[in-house]
Amino acid sequence: SVPLGFFGGIGGASKLGVLVKGSNYLEALASTEIVVFDKTGTLTKGNFVVSEVHSEKMSEKELLALAAYAEDYSNHPIAMSIKNAYGKAVDASQIKDIEEIPGHGVRAIINEKEVLAGNAKLMKLNNISYEANASVGTIVYVAINGKYVGYIRIEDEIKSDSAQAIHDLKAAGVKKIMMLTGDSGAVGKKVAQSLHLDECYTELLPADKVEKMELLMKQKNNKGMLAFVGDGINDAPVLARADIGIAMGGLGSDAAIEAADIVIMTDEPSKIATAMKVSKKTLRIVQ
Numbered sequence: 001s002v003p004l005g006f007f008g009g010i011g012g013a014s015k016l017g018v019l020v021k022g023s024n025y026l027e028a029l030a031s032t033e034i035v036v037f038d039k040t041g042t043l044t045k046g047n048f049v050v051s052e053v054h055s056e057k058m059s060e061k062e063l064l065a066l067a068a069y070a071e072d073y074s075n076h077p078i079a080m081s082i083k084n085a086y087g088k089a090v091d092a093s094q095i096k097d098i099e100e101i102p103g104h105g106v107r108a109i110i111n112e113k114e115v116l117a118g119n120a121k122l123m124k125l126n127n128i129s130y131e132a133n134a135s136v137g138t139i140v141y142v143a144i145n146g147k148y149v150g151y152i153r154i155e156d157e158i159k160s161d162s163a164q165a166i167h168d169l170k171a172a173g174v175k176k177i178m179m180l181t182g183d184s185g186a187v188g189k190k191v192a193q194s195l196h197l198d199e200c201y202t203e204l205l206p207a208d209k210v211e212k213m214e215l216l217m218k219q220k221n222n223k224g225m226l227a228f229v230g231d232g233i234n235d236a237p238v239l240a241r242a243d244i245g246i247a248m249g250g251l252g253s254d255a256a257i258e259a260a261d262i263v264i265m266t267d268e269p270s271k272i273a274t275a276m277k278v279s280k281k282t283l284r285i286v287q
């Protein structure tokens with residue numbers, strides 16, 4: 001049976017905006033030694049803003065329109081920012097085939113032309129040579145019929161709460177804080193350095209994240225718990241493999257919220273340390 005104190009603990013946490021789906025997860029939080037974060041939407045705001053459009057042949061407006069059409073079916077934060085920057089409705093009758101390639105980008109047939117919009121991996125996969133870009137931000141390369149035509153630069157911001165979150169977790173006794181991301185090495189390193197994270201793994205495909213999580217679970221010591229914090233559809237299988245899966249409840253995907261053991265309703269990562277404090281207090285009361 002569940003000691004009565006845990007109901008108080010779960011209720012207390014929910015008043016603070018943290019939904020705990022079972023007393024065992026509240027208990028596990030108290031002995032968390034490793035916290036692994038997803039980047040986009042978790043440590044960063046996930047509302048990307050287009051900061052530059054570079055076109056080799058057509059006008060910048062035309063390139064942006066083409067990318068917005070190609071992103072028509074995608075709900076990825078990157079796709080949303082491109083559609084926002086375009087600012088107009090898309091004429092769906094011009095789009096034939098459209099598909100999202102997880103961790104890479106999108107492919108669509110627009111007015112009989114094949115349009116690819118995505119990262120360096122997507123270009124390499126299709127043997128398209130492009131002008132490598134070392135500037136800050138996430139770069140979405142665009143190609144038409146197998147030829148590179150330009151790029152769109154998109155920038156995200158670290159959540160104002162993230163530095164506090166990392167500080168509080170360390171103060172609460174967490175030994176190691178890591179980040180896993182599908183984003184580029186340059187963007188990942190910038191975020192990891194500015195937040196003083198212990199480890200950072202970049203350019204991971206959804207399957208790579210799962211594999212990395214399985215490895216981390218094998219390598220850790222038995223008593224210390226490992227928590228993973230994520231928000232996206234792709235994060236659901238990773239959430240399920242961690243000792244404690246924590247999802248962002250506000251902007252997070254339904255799949256992530258469902259797969260999670262704990263949901264942060266306010267999307268503030270600092271609430272994880274807050275919940276750890278509730279957990280430790282509850283354990284002192286019930287023991």
Ligand code: ADP
Nearest residue numbers: 040074076078079103104105118119181182183
């Ligand atoms: P994260 O780990 O940052 O949440 P994702 O796995 O969702 O990343 O995506 C990894 C990378 O794949 C993105 O940084 C981007 O380069 C590319 N990507 C994914 N979806 C799209 C899309 N709809 N349009 C353009 N690029 C995309």
Ligand code: MG
Nearest residue numbers: 038040041232
């Ligand atoms: Mg994400």
